[in-house]
Amino acid sequence: MSLLLIWVAAYLVLGAFTGFFAGMLGIGGGLVMVPALTLMFAAQTQFPSGEILHMALGTSMASIIFTAVASLRTHHSHGAVMWNIFKVITPGILLGTAIGTLFAASVPARPLAIFFTFFVCLVAVQMALNLKPKAARDLPGTMGVAAVGFGIGALSSVVAIGGGALTVPFLTWCNVRVQHAIGTSAAVGLPIAVGGTLGYVFNGWHQPGLPQGSLGFVYLPALVILVAASMVTAPYGASLAHRLPVATLKRIFAAILILLAAKMVWSLFSTP
Structure with a gap:
């Protein structure tokens, strides 16, 4: 098997895995995709070492656009998206x-x-322990929700996630049913992903030394493969979220997150 086919297969597996969990848990998939892409890009000579993480962040954020759309359609079909909050x-x-x-x-x-x-x-700790904020209040007013949105958008774009890790706990704390919180989080992930992707494209536009096929900090060859796989599996994950208890899957997912993040940091700090 050629080296090119090996990388294609690796991107397909990563896209399928992240798409499934994005749909099931209402997350964008970036928590897994960023450290995984960082390791993959670091193993390929065409990526400049100083921009590997930025490329991983930008590519992950771009992929979340498509994952969010696939997940959103399924959650909307279950009537789980609170569009009044989204607006x-x-x-x-x-x-x-x-x-x-x-x-x-x-x-x-x-x-x-x-x-x-x-x-x-x-x-990961929140997922592993299945910690949930006590539902203690109603949603804040329009300005309050918008302010929370600003914080979710800023942090989510920095770490290239769809915002589910922040949106779902916030909504459940405000007495929103968990299935509706996950569905609304999937909808919220779309503007986060669109805005974040545009930002990474713009900020990497004139960056020298990026590999061929890059659009700013977005690596298009990997993006196409990741999207193809995640669009297939995200609806299955979203459907299962309405039928299965996910506590055990959250613990497995949390363990994978910690291992990938630790490996990512090790690879970045072990290189000159």
Whole structure:
């Protein structure tokens, strides 16, 4: 098997895995995709070492656009998307993603990797212990929801996630039924992904030394393969979210997150 076919197969497997869990857990898939892509890009000579993490972040964010669409359609068919919340939270999200991608593009890879790993570990612990905020209040007003959207958009774009790790806990804390929180999170992931992708394309547009096939910090050859696989599996994950208890799968997913993030940091810090 040629080296090219090996990388195609690796991207297909990664896309299928992240698409399935994105649909099931209401996340964008970036928590797995970023460390995995970082390791894959680091093993390929055409990627400049100083921009590997930025390329992984940008490519992951672009893939979330398509994953979010596939997941959103399934959750909408189950009546689980609260469009009234989506309309209020989206303006804040778009502003937050614009600022977040600008920040991420200006930070060197190693400090950014430490921040990403810290965030991943927090999410993994929350998933492994199945911690849920106590539903204690109603949603805040329009300005409050928009402000929360700004924070979710900014942090999500920095670590290239669809926002589910933040949106789902926030909505459940505000007494939103968990299935509706996951479905609405899938919808919220779309403007995060669109805004974040535009930011990574813009900030990497004139960056020298990027591999052929790059659109800013988005590596198109990998993106096409990742999307093809994730679009197939995301609807299956979204359907299962409405039928299966996911606590055990969350623990498995959390363990994978920690291992991948640790390996990513090790690879970035072990190179000169």
